[in-house]
Amino acid sequence: MSLEIAREIQFTFDANDPGALATFWAEALGYQIQPPPAGFDSWEQALTAWGVPPERHNSASAVVDPKGAGPRLFFQQVPEGKSGKNRVHLDVRAAPGLSGDERMAALEAEAARLVTHGATRLERHEPKPPNAGHIVMADPEGNEFCLD
Incomplete structure (x- = not known):
């Protein structure tokens, strides 16, 4: 007998401005910006504590379904812009x-x-x-x- 495992997924977007794009998709989907890790009141506080330079604070962002049902969307900063039609949407x-x-x-x-x-x-x-x-x-x- 084979044990089938459903995998948890996240969708990752390359972005110029991860924070702004995360805010848009949170609004579009009824999601929320992923809360900061336990022990931190904000992402800025967490990133500063971890030694991330201020100019890198917007290098990534994520949104999550507040009900926990939908997939996480992750936004990562890349230097290049979008160059063609999406293959997945x-x-x-x-x-x-x-x-x-x-x-x-x-x-x-x-x-x-x-x-x-x-x-x-x-x-x-x-x-x-x-x-x-x-x-x-x-x-x-x-x-x-x-x-x-």
């Missing part, structure tokens, strides 16, 4: 259980909300059976994702 389920005009109206409302937080709307795909329609967006650093 997130689908943000913004209209579960809705269909037709009601679904697309909910997706439009979420797209408008995320634009106020730095997202860019790229294109709308109309519902065509068996697909339900979606909106393609980009986060503040150009990473594509779908409102589905």
Whole structure:
């Protein structure tokens, strides 16, 4: 008998500004910035105590699902910018259980909300059976994702 083990996963994003991108995705997903380790009141306090120079304090950030159900998103600073289309993207389920005009109206409302937080709307795909329609967006650093 084989024992199957489900693996915990995290999604890692290369970023120019990990703190800002983490803040965007926390807003988009209803996540929170990962709290600092026990014994520290802030990440700045922890990083300073560990000897990380102030200019490196924004080299990484992470967001977590406050309910503990979703995967962790980790943002790491890299020197280069985004150079092409994502090969993997997130689908943000913004209209579960809705269909037709009601679904697309909910997706439009979420797209408008995320634009106020730095997202860019790229294109709308109309519902065509068996697909339900979606909106393609980009986060503040150009990473594509779908409102589905």
